[in-house]
Amino acid sequence: GTNVGPVDIEDTMWPGVNGHPSTFGVGSGAGNDYPGSDGSLAFGTQGEGTPLVIFDLGSSTTAGGGLNDLININGDFEGGSAHVKINPLGVLSTNSPYTLVTYNGSKGGNFNNTVQTLSGSRYSFTLNYPAGAVTLSVSGGPALLTWNNNAGDGIWNVQGSQDWLNNYSSANDVFYNSDTVVFDDSILSAPTPTTSINLTAAVSPSSITNN
Numbered sequence: 001g002t003n004v005g006p007v008d009i010e011d012t013m014w015p016g017v018n019g020h021p022s023t024f025g026v027g028s029g030a031g032n033d034y035p036g037s038d039g040s041l042a043f044g045t046q047g048e049g050t051p052l053v054i055f056d057l058g059s060s061t062t063a064g065g066g067l068n069d070l071i072n073i074n075g076d077f078e079g080g081s082a083h084v085k086i087n088p089l090g091v092l093s094t095n096s097p098y099t100l101v102t103y104n105g106s107k108g109g110n111f112n113n114t115v116q117t118l119s120g121s122r123y124s125f126t127l128n129y130p131a132g133a134v135t136l137s138v139s140g141g142p143a144l145l146t147w148n149n150n151a152g153d154g155i156w157n158v159q160g161s162q163d164w165l166n167n168y169s170s171a172n173d174v175f176y177n178s179d180t181v182v183f184d185d186s187i188l189s190a191p192t193p194t195t196s197i198n199l200t201a202a203v204s205p206s207s208i209t210n211n
Helices: 185-189
Strands: 007-009 023-026 039-043 052-057 070-073 075-078 083-088 098-103 115-117 123-128 133-140 144-147 164-166 171-173 180-183 207-210
Touching: 023 039, 039 070, 052 098, 070 075, 075 098, 083 123, 115 123
Parallel strands: 007 039, 023 070, 039 075, 052 083, 070 098, 083 115, 144 180, 180 207
Antiparallel strands: 098 133, 123 133, 144 164, 164 171
């Protein structure tokens, strides 16, 4: 949608709808109904809350276009130390930055430096502030795990029991959503072998291999 500014956010902003990326425009621009009307977007200028902005991001780093959430400002941007959270819609790209915000005016404060996903993940994030934009660099990502029941409880949960071998670090690990998981015969030689697994939470692996 498009709002003719200025706009101040004191609570939570989600440019699209959960799982449906969108471009949120502030002020007029090409194709808008209010030519010549500039806008601005600011977070937390009234001190009435702790502002939060959530971005849906997919596997492509294309700016907007229905693939990723984007805030497009025809005017000024004030980050106001607002917290940023990411809702991954797929395995995030670490090859090039995502564009979160574009603006053609001046920039006041930045977003809060700490960026997290809505639920726990292995990703790390860095916000960047090139001219006229806010971008996000991504590092880390899902692991390849093999079931080893190291904790001996036979439980598959999220960020709970260390019942997995991380094939990248060769260390025992917990499961994060989007990890790739493998069940194979190596469990038969584990200290507490079990092939009966109790799911105690909703889990979302990127893939499951059963050997």
